[in-house]
Amino acid sequence: MTPAVKGAPITLADGQPYTLAPLVLGQLDRLQEDIQASTAKRADGSFPNPLHEPAVRDAMLRVVGESLRRNHPEVDDAKLRDLFDLATLTKALQTACGLSGLRELRNGDGASP
Numbered sequence: 001m002t003p004a005v006k007g008a009p010i011t012l013a014d015g016q017p018y019t020l021a022p023l024v025l026g027q028l029d030r031l032q033e034d035i036q037a038s039t040a041k042r043a044d045g046s047f048p049n050p051l052h053e054p055a056v057r058d059a060m061l062r063v064v065g066e067s068l069r070r071n072h073p074e075v076d077d078a079k080l081r082d083l084f085d086l087a088t089l090t091k092a093l094q095t096a097c098g099l100s101g102l103r104e105l106r107n108g109d110g111a112s113p
Contacts, residue, residue: 021070022099034059067096
């Protein structure tokens with residue numbers, strides 16, 4: 001299937017190819033807190049850790065899920081959790097934010113225009 005929205009290909013845990021798409025402004029507005037929670041350096045100098053912080057992992061999944069569903073609306077929340085490991089989730093978040101015009105996330109530098 002040809003993706004409806006141009007984006008970046010990614011192969012997920014089920015071995016199938018998917019296409020991440022840029023987030024539109026409405027999605028960026030709705031996901032602003034999740035993007036911040038997933039990417040911003042904290043006051044103590046640490047970065048969010050999806051391995052030890054389920055809330056961070058959930059925020060990452062919401063952002064990536066919005067990007068993925070632009071081309072794959074059949075992927076519901078339950079399936080989304082079964083498609084990602086931590087390494088792929090981190091890569092997908094960086095890709096989705098980059099496609100959306102947010103500054104590239106390098107070592108948790110944060111996402112900002």
